[in-house]
Amino acid sequence: MSSSISHSSPGSASRRAIIFGGAGALFAWGFMPRIAHASGARDPRLVVIILRGALDGLTAVPPIGDPGYRALREQIAFTFDGPNKALPLDSFFGLHPSMPNFARFYRMRQAAVVHASATAYRDRSHFDGQDVLESGYATPGHTDSGWLNRLLASLPKGDRVASASATCGLAVGANAPLVIRGPAPVLGWAPATLKSADPELPARLSDLYAHSDPLFAKLLAEGIQTGKIASGLDMKARGGPGDPTGMEQMAAGAARLLAEPNGPRVAALAFEGWDTHAQELGRLARLLAGLDGAFAAFEKEMGPAWKDTVIVAVTEFGRTAHVNGTQGTDHGTGTVMFLAGGAVRGGRVIANWPGLRSNQLRDGRDLAATTDMRAILKGVAVDLFGASPAALSRSVFPGSDAVAPTAGLIA
Amino acid sequence: MPKMADTPAAGVPNMMNNLPQRVFLAEVDARFNGTIRGPVIGFPERLAMFWANHFAVAVSKGPALRVTAGAFEREAIRPHVFGRFENMLLAVETHPAMLAFLDNQQSIGPDSRAGTRSKRGLNENLAREIMELHTLGVDGGYTQRDVTSLARILTGWTIERGQRGPHGVPLGRPGTFVFNTNAHEPGPQSLLGVTYRDDGVEQGRAALRDLGRHPSTARHIALKLARHFVADVPPPALVSRLTDAFTRTRGDLSAVYLVLIGSEEAWTPELVKIRSPIEYVVALLRATGERPKPQAIAGTLNALGQPLWNPSGPNGFADTVDAWASSEGLATRIDLANLIAAATPRNDDPRRFAQAILGPLLSPHTEHAMARAEDRKQALSLAYLSPEFQRR
Numbered sequence: 001m002s003s004s005i006s007h008s009s010p011g012s013a014s015r016r017a018i019i020f021g022g023a024g025a026l027f028a029w030g031f032m033p034r035i036a037h038a039s040g041a042r043d044p045r046l047v048v049i050i051l052r053g054a055l056d057g058l059t060a061v062p063p064i065g066d067p068g069y070r071a072l073r074e075q076i077a078f079t080f081d082g083p084n085k086a087l088p089l090d091s092f093f094g095l096h097p098s099m100p101n102f103a104r105f106y107r108m109r110q111a112a113v114v115h116a117s118a119t120a121y122r123d124r125s126h127f128d129g130q131d132v133l134e135s136g137y138a139t140p141g142h143t144d145s146g147w148l149n150r151l152l153a154s155l156p157k158g159d160r161v162a163s164a165s166a167t168c169g170l171a172v173g174a175n176a177p178l179v180i181r182g183p184a185p186v187l188g189w190a191p192a193t194l195k196s197a198d199p200e201l202p203a204r205l206s207d208l209y210a211h212s213d214p215l216f217a218k219l220l221a222e223g224i225q226t227g228k229i230a231s232g233l234d235m236k237a238r239g240g241p242g243d244p245t246g247m248e249q250m251a252a253g254a255a256r257l258l259a260e261p262n263g264p265r266v267a268a269l270a271f272e273g274w275d276t277h278a279q280e281l282g283r284l285a286r287l288l289a290g291l292d293g294a295f296a297a298f299e300k301e302m303g304p305a306w307k308d309t310v311i312v313a314v315t316e317f318g319r320t321a322h323v324n325g326t327q328g329t330d331h332g333t334g335t336v337m338f339l340a341g342g343a344v345r346g347g348r349v350i351a352n353w354p355g356l357r358s359n360q361l362r363d364g365r366d367l368a369a370t371t372d373m374r375a376i377l378k379g380v381a382v383d384l385f386g387a388s389p390a391a392l393s394r395s396v397f398p399g400s401d402a403v404a405p406t407a408g409l410i411a
Numbered sequence: 412m413p414k415m416a417d418t419p420a421a422g423v424p425n426m427m428n429n430l431p432q433r434v435f436l437a438e439v440d441a442r443f444n445g446t447i448r449g450p451v452i453g454f455p456e457r458l459a460m461f462w463a464n465h466f467a468v469a470v471s472k473g474p475a476l477r478v479t480a481g482a483f484e485r486e487a488i489r490p491h492v493f494g495r496f497e498n499m500l501l502a503v504e505t506h507p508a509m510l511a512f513l514d515n516q517q518s519i520g521p522d523s524r525a526g527t528r529s530k531r532g533l534n535e536n537l538a539r540e541i542m543e544l545h546t547l548g549v550d551g552g553y554t555q556r557d558v559t560s561l562a563r564i565l566t567g568w569t570i571e572r573g574q575r576g577p578h579g580v581p582l583g584r585p586g587t588f589v590f591n592t593n594a595h596e597p598g599p600q601s602l603l604g605v606t607y608r609d610d611g612v613e614q615g616r617a618a619l620r621d622l623g624r625h626p627s628t629a630r631h632i633a634l635k636l637a638r639h640f641v642a643d644v645p646p647p648a649l650v651s652r653l654t655d656a657f658t659r660t661r662g663d664l665s666a667v668y669l670v671l672i673g674s675e676e677a678w679t680p681e682l683v684k685i686r687s688p689i690e691y692v693v694a695l696l697r698a699t700g701e702r703p704k705p706q707a708i709a710g711t712l713n714a715l716g717q718p719l720w721n722p723s724g725p726n727g728f729a730d731t732v733d734a735w736a737s738s739e740g741l742a743t744r745i746d747l748a749n750l751i752a753a754a755t756p757r758n759d760d761p762r763r764f765a766q767a768i769l770g771p772l773l774s775p776h777t778e779h780a781m782a783r784a785e786d787r788k789q790a791l792s793l794a795y796l797s798p799e800f801q802r803r
Contacts, residue, residue, distance in 0.1 A: 275785030
């Protein structure tokens with residue numbers, strides 16, 4: 001069905017991109033935020049990727065050196081030199097083998113991992129967790145605007161520029177993620193081939209129909225068996241935010257818009273499918289390959305602007321430290337953030353490691369969170385954009401006065 | 412979603428090329444972004460759809476039908492949805508859309524003035540479908556002789572296209588229903604044992620009035636209403652009560668609906684029917700408030716297998732569970748539910764939304780599945796694909 005999105009090829013995206021908010025602003029003169037003056041000659045770009053469904057940080061960046069790790073993870077554990085071999089980040093942390101590009105950035109000191117991090121949210125509802133992650137508030141229930149939009153709105157206005165699109169945020173995908181919705185105008189763009197396919201949906205429907213409707217259960221099974229209904233790992237190259245091809249398409253299109261001299265400086269994307277309650281290894285191999293491909297697409301398409309770019313990939317919470325009975329994990333707390341881009345002071349895992357012994361786990365089940373995600377995000381905002389810590393605590397991450405910006409994240 | 416080309420083919424004037432489609436899309440828009448939105452109670456709209464499908468026309472017949480199909484529903488069906496069946500019947504059979512769809516505009520009485528001057532003659536198409544589909548039903552007790560008689564009775568029922576009457580006077584406004592005496596078969600006709608004397612257009616009106624009140628018609632309409640609203644194989648007692656109401660009131664449709672609504676059988680808690688594609692799309696649009704372009708709506712209905720006003724035959728779209736229970740159909744509904752869920756994000760708890768749109772029908776299974784969904788979009792997709800949303 002139609003949506004308020006312009007579907008167009010990435011090459012012509014900026015001409016056809018349309019405005020979500022602030023109608024008419026595309027055709028008006030606008031004020032470029034004083035971004036370019038904040039850090040000398042740098043004209044920075046910030047990309048936020050929301051990973052919906054709660055990424056398991058212990059699979060993405062396994063703490064192989066932790067003595068408790070192997071026993072918790074059993075069959076889905078990674079090693080440095082045995083089966084399920086991870087890419088080494090240091091002597092303690094590995095990286096999921098589906099992420100060779102991120103490993104390359106890490107070696108080039110253009111990528112960092114923040115481990116054992118979390119938002120201020122401590123319950124286990126996806127919806128509420130995503131609201132907190134994206135709204136920037138400490139509690140759920142604030143769904144009018146997202147922190148990235150308010151960050152853009154709070155930046156001091158600078159020179160008059162011919163293109164107002166530089167003052168806009170960019171929302172990539174079938175609909176704008178909450179993180180970028182709000183008072184500042186937002187451009188929307190989605191790849192022409194983007195489908196809203198959800199590879200997880202058939203399995204969940206199958207479960208629902210099994211309990212409630214034999215006829216629909218039969219039709220669904222038929223559809224899956226004959227390939228009419230694509231599902232799970234069989235869902236090849238269908239595009240969409242839960243599919244590696246779709247993730248790369250979204251990233252490449254966003255990067256081309258961001259790379260334009262008068263293009264947006266701030267963008268948000270959302271990738272889906274991270275809720276790995278079962279068969280986690282296969283599913284995360286596919287999804288993390290998609291995320292890795294998206295990082296690579298940004299590097300390729302940003303061109304010279306890559307050196308001024310920070311990409312932050314975040315998720316609403318982590319997963320249980322223990323593998324569950326179906327080779328997956330359930331909703332937890334602490335997890336990883338990925339930082340990538342030429343402006344990142346990388347080559348390190350940033351963590352105040354809490355340990356994996358049962359008395360170190362939160363509620364005896366989750367990786368504890370020792371880094372507040374907002375400290376990292378505020379640190380990026382301060383050092384990349386010259387945002388004021390006071391303004392960040394006031395309007396971007398309300399109620400976060402006690403959470404100091406982490407210094408030294410930007411090269 | 413399918414997108415219509417706005418540019419005309421080279422050399423063809425834009426309006427000539429696109430007028431039928433533009434009119435058709437305006438009619439789609441008027442319904443799916445218009446009439447279905449307003450009413451809190453959807454019953455009258457459901458009835459309009461039911462009757463438009465009972466008296467089906469198909470736009471694939473040609474540009475004339477593409478232009479008139481919406482007008483047909485608006486002019487011949489809607490004014491009579493709560494009126495007398497025979498009035499709807501008369502409005503339908505005199506509407507240019509039906510006369511063109513079932514070829515009666517070209518049917519000529521063999522012994523009429525036009526018939527004796529040309530080689531053209533009778534076309535039985537409309538007469539047969541009136542009895543088989545519109546009134547008596549296929550087992551309603553008519554014979555081929557009756558079909559031929561009704562076809563003769565209806566000769567001269569045509570569309571004004573420049574025919575001239577006595578003294579060269581036009582028969583009516585262009586494009587409207589006219590009775591052309593020159594093409595009408597002269598003489599009395601015997602239909603179902605009744606002789607209708609030839610008094611021009613009144614001969615056909617009398618025949619249709621009697622067909623509209625016939626006991627077989629009462630039973631046929633009762634069965635179709637019960638099948639639509641209650642079950643594929645409706646309880647015989649219910650069909651009997653509806654038949655009686657129809658007969659007793661000489662086809663007062665409101666009286667029939669009241670019996671239907673007052674029946675225990677219509678209120679069984681079990682959802683036994685599957686929403687047809689049109690009903691499913693209407694439900695999605697009403698639930699979400701989404702207002703897609705008419706091109707997208709028409710394209711969606713095509714993909715779901717129920718193109719608007721375009722069944723494969725004059726019998727309309729099937730009204731049974733089997734007709735719509737297919738894995739292809741479900742695959743398309745999954746895609747559609749995903750798109751709608753993505754296009755209409757919500758900030759509230761999707762379970763509250765599901766409670767609001769499904770009320771007591773919302774099952775604990777669906778609520779549970781929604782609670783476990785990994786994001787709001789997936790939770791909404793699950794709601795739109797739940798049995799209680801797809802059934803009725």
